[in-house]
Amino acid sequence: MTTGTIEQRVISVVTEVLRVDPAKIMPSSRIKEELGADSLDQVSLIMSLEDEFKGSITDDEAAGLVTVGDAVNFIEKKAELQTA
Amino acid sequence: MSPHRIFITGIGVAAPTAIGTDPFWRACLDGIAAVAPIPAHWFNYHPPSSTLWAPLPDFDYRQYNVNRIERMQIDTATVLGLCACKQALDDAGLITEQKDEKKNTFAVEGIDPARCGVFFGTGMAGIAGFALNQAFHCFSPIKERLGDGSSADSLLRMPARFNPFAVSQIMPNATAASIGIKYSITGPNTTFANACAAGTVAVGNGFRAIRAGRCSMAITGGTEYLGDEFGGVFRGFDIAKTLVRDCVEPEKANRPFDAKRSGFLFAEGGAAVLILESQEHAERRGVKPAAEITAFAESFDAHSLMALDPEAGPIKTMVRSALDEAGLTPDRIDYVNAHATGTQLNDEVEARLIDEIFGKKPAVNATKSLVGHTIGASGAIEAAVTSLSIRDQAVHACKNLETPVRDLNFVTASGPQEIRAALKNSFGFGGHNASLVFTRP
Numbered sequence: 001m002t003t004g005t006i007e008q009r010v011i012s013v014v015t016e017v018l019r020v021d022p023a024k025i026m027p028s029s030r031i032k033e034e035l036g037a038d039s040l041d042q043v044s045l046i047m048s049l050e051d052e053f054k055g056s057i058t059d060d061e062a063a064g065l066v067t068v069g070d071a072v073n074f075i076e077k078k079a080e081l082q083t084a
Numbered sequence: 085m086s087p088h089r090i091f092i093t094g095i096g097v098a099a100p101t102a103i104g105t106d107p108f109w110r111a112c113l114d115g116i117a118a119v120a121p122i123p124a125h126w127f128n129y130h131p132p133s134s135t136l137w138a139p140l141p142d143f144d145y146r147q148y149n150v151n152r153i154e155r156m157q158i159d160t161a162t163v164l165g166l167c168a169c170k171q172a173l174d175d176a177g178l179i180t181e182q183k184d185e186k187k188n189t190f191a192v193e194g195i196d197p198a199r200c201g202v203f204f205g206t207g208m209a210g211i212a213g214f215a216l217n218q219a220f221h222c223f224s225p226i227k228e229r230l231g232d233g234s235s236a237d238s239l240l241r242m243p244a245r246f247n248p249f250a251v252s253q254i255m256p257n258a259t260a261a262s263i264g265i266k267y268s269i270t271g272p273n274t275t276f277a278n279a280c281a282a283g284t285v286a287v288g289n290g291f292r293a294i295r296a297g298r299c300s301m302a303i304t305g306g307t308e309y310l311g312d313e314f315g316g317v318f319r320g321f322d323i324a325k326t327l328v329r330d331c332v333e334p335e336k337a338n339r340p341f342d343a344k345r346s347g348f349l350f351a352e353g354g355a356a357v358l359i360l361e362s363q364e365h366a367e368r369r370g371v372k373p374a375a376e377i378t379a380f381a382e383s384f385d386a387h388s389l390m391a392l393d394p395e396a397g398p399i400k401t402m403v404r405s406a407l408d409e410a411g412l413t414p415d416r417i418d419y420v421n422a423h424a425t426g427t428q429l430n431d432e433v434e435a436r437l438i439d440e441i442f443g444k445k446p447a448v449n450a451t452k453s454l455v456g457h458t459i460g461a462s463g464a465i466e467a468a469v470t471s472l473s474i475r476d477q478a479v480h481a482c483k484n485l486e487t488p489v490r491d492l493n494f495v496t497a498s499g500p501q502e503i504r505a506a507l508k509n510s511f512g513f514g515g516h517n518a519s520l521v522f523t524r525p
Contacts, residue, residue, distance in 0.1 A: 017153055019186035043248040047156050056244050 006053075006079065007072045013052050014068060017045045027069030035068075049075070090294045091366045091373035091525060092471045094176025094359030096168035096305075099455050099465055100138035100351050105171055109472045112480040113498045117454045119334050119349060126315030128239055134327035136337050137318065138351040138456030139311070143167065149180070149266060151188050157249040158262060159210035164355035164461075165259035165307035166266060172303070172357035173267070177371050183268055191268045194369060201271040201299040202260045203290040205282025205306035207460030207512075208317065210254035215312040216243050217250045241313050259307050259355075271299050277460070279512030280423070282306050283356065284463030288380030288520055290360045302360040306464035309353035318350055324390060326427055339484035340424035340450035341431050341494060348425040351456035356464035358471065374475035376525045378505075379409035385515030392430055392511055396437045399517050403441055403507065410521040412505055417446045417521075419479060419506040421470045424450030425457055430511065435490040446507075449495040453483035463510040463518065470508045470522050477503055477524075 004012070007027070015022045018035050031037045037045060046062045053075055057065075065071045095105045100118035102108040118138035126132070145155055145163050148170040155163065173180060173192065180190040191197070223240045230236055252258055257275040264273045272293060276285045283306025290302030310317045321327050328337040330346040338349035366373055383402035387393035407414060420442065422434055438448060451466045458465055473479050479501040488494050495501075506522045 016151075044153050044157070047245070047248065048153060050244055051152070051156060 006075050009052060010049070010068060010072050010075065013048045014045065017041060017048050025068055027067065027072060029068045030066055031068065032066070087295050088297065089363040090291050090360050090377045091363060092358050092375045092377065093361050093366050093371045093373050094172040094174070094178065095374060095468045095471060096171025096175060096357040097465060097468050098140070098143070098164045098167045098356070099354045099458065100140050101455055103141060103143040103167065105175060105468070112451070112454055112469060113478060115454070115481055115483060115498060117335070117338065117483050118351070118456060119338060121334070122315065122318060125238070126318065129314055130319055132319060132322040133325070133329050134322050134347065134350065135331045136328055136334050136349060138349050140352045140354070149188065149190060154188060157253065159213040159253045159258060159309060160311070160353060161206060161210055161212070161307045161309035162259045162262050164309060164353055165204065165305065165357070166262060168305060168307070168355040168357040169263050169267070169303060172359045176359040177369065178359070180267065189266055189268060195301055197268050197270045199271055199300040200269045201290060201293050201302045202264045202269055202273040203276070203286045203293065203302055203304045204260035204263065205276040205278065205284070205286035205460050205464065206256055206259060207277065207279045207282055207308055208310060209256035210258055211317055212309050212312040213247065213250070213253040215314060215316055217246055219243065219313065220246045263303055269303065278516035278518070279514050280457070280459050280462055281510040281512035281516040281518045282460035282463065283465065284467060284508060284510035284518040284520060285382065285516065287358055287360070287377070287464060287467050288382070288518055291377045291380050291520070294360055294362050300362050300365040303357060304360055304464070305355060305357035306461040307355035308459045308461040310350070310459065311352040321350055328426065336484050338426060338453055338456065340426040340453045341435060341482060341489050342485050343487040343489055345426045345428065345431060347427055348452065349456035351458040354455065354458035354461040354465055356461060356468040358464065358467055373525045375471040375522045377520060378523050379406040379521035381406035381409065381519050383517045385517065387515055389514055392433050393515070394429065394433055396433050399511065400437055400441065402517050403437070403509070403519050406507065406519040406521050410505065410523070412521065414442045415445060416505050417442055417507050418503045419470070419473060419501060420446045420448045421466050421473070421506065421508045422448055422450055423509045423511045424452055426452065431489055434509065435492060438492055439490055444491065444493050446493060447479050447495050447501050448492050449479055450482045451480070453485070454480065463508070466510070467508055467520060470506050473501070474503050474506060474522055474524050477501060
């Protein structure tokens with residue numbers, strides 16, 4: 001598992017799956033439109049996030065993850081719920 | 085114009101005894117066998133008659149051009165095939181260069197990818213991945229009704245999700261296709277599903293494609309992964325009474341050609357790849373071959389889906405046809421790498437036909453006595469062993485052979501052996517038979 005903040009780890013997974021320059025990944029970056037993820041990339045990204053954070057993301061939840069920031073917020077909220 | 089000569093120029097192996105051709109071959113010559121108790125949790129589903137298997141060692145797939153993202157998308161059978169393929173390309177001195185970083189694909193330098201084919205065998209392809217996805221599919225509503233923390237969780241053993249790549253993970257052609265994609269190989273790409281003969285048939289078809297001039301090079305081999313989470317595949321072979329039943333002394337349970345044999349040792353999985361090249365192609369690259377393939381023959385029993393024809397008529401015809409194609413009389417065969425599963429009928433029939441055709445001259449051994457039975461990979465692993473035996477002029481011993489089923493020249497101690505020509509036989513469920521003839525180049 002990657003160490004660092006949730007945001008750093010999400011960016012690391014996005015970089016690993018999409019092979020884009022991490023310097024160009026912002027919280028506002030739209031995964032499909034700006035980072036160029038096709039439908040298979042999007043599925044791979046969700047699987048990789050599940051693997052990285054050892055949790056499951058439903059299809060409905062995945063559909064709501066439009067930007068990198070959405071993914072970060074979603075995972076942070078899930079983590080809060082788990083520790084609450 | 086004389087037909088093309090076909091050389092084996094690269095070998096890769098992933099087997100229960102070792103990952104990597106050199107350690108695998110050393111383990112063969114040292115008589116190191118793989119055997120262990122089956123996973124304890126399999127007993128939660130069913131008490132099998134056989135309790136042993138040949139598990140695979142842990143290995144780092146990332147050494148073989150497979151990344152974490154790909155690992156989540158492909159079945160272990162394909163990981164094993166890619167592992168053996170990378171080794172074989174390296175062994176053949178073929179340099180690969182990254183072509184697409186995101187797709188993690190490569191190009192092989194110095195070859196014409198359109199003149200290279202992929203010929204791959206498998207018995208059950210992505211069945212372990214299928215079992216896991218099916219578990220998620222069937223057990224999700226059960227788990228929902230039972231709620232979290234149910235005592236049934238340990239039985240459900242559900243994966244985190246239904247794999248979105250389930251179809252491409254399971255399909256029989258996944259390994260051949262993955263090799264073609266990974267190394268940008270655009271010639272014929274075909275999968276052979278002839279059960280335990282699949283690997284041999286795949287190597288044979290690569291041989292034929294080069295001999296016919298359709299390819300200059302072929303990536304051939306076989307792969308199998310049968311260690312499904314629930315032991316259901318094991319149960320299938322166990323209930324058919326094919327697996328070792330005398331498991332009291334695990335080290336001695338797997339004993340092909342021995343009077344006390346009680347079935348075959350189920351292997352978790354394995355793979356082997358042989359790079360075949362036409363003589364011209366190999367010489368242009370300046371690569372030294374391990375061995376040459378000079379014939380491939382097939383036959384079909386038309387007898388039973390699960391049992392060998394005891395008369396072995398089609399097998400005898402096939403072996404004679406292979407010898408004819410190779411231009412050899414039976415006395416010219418110095419070594420037979422037998423199918424030799426360790427089942428009562430198979431070993432008896434095979435020993436008899438070796439005796440009838442070749443007599444007591446050729447050295448005979450059973451690679452499955454060390455590795456267990458890797459089904460669709462077995463023919464390829466044994467073709468690798470036959471090639472290495474010719475390269476090094478040495479043979480490995482038959483493990484646990486104390487009272488031979490017949491008076492043949494069984495190898496009882498590993499060591500030097502002059503091999504000018506060798507025969508490799510495979511017989512698969514369904515009735516598929518295949519023979520390859522190998523010679524010293």
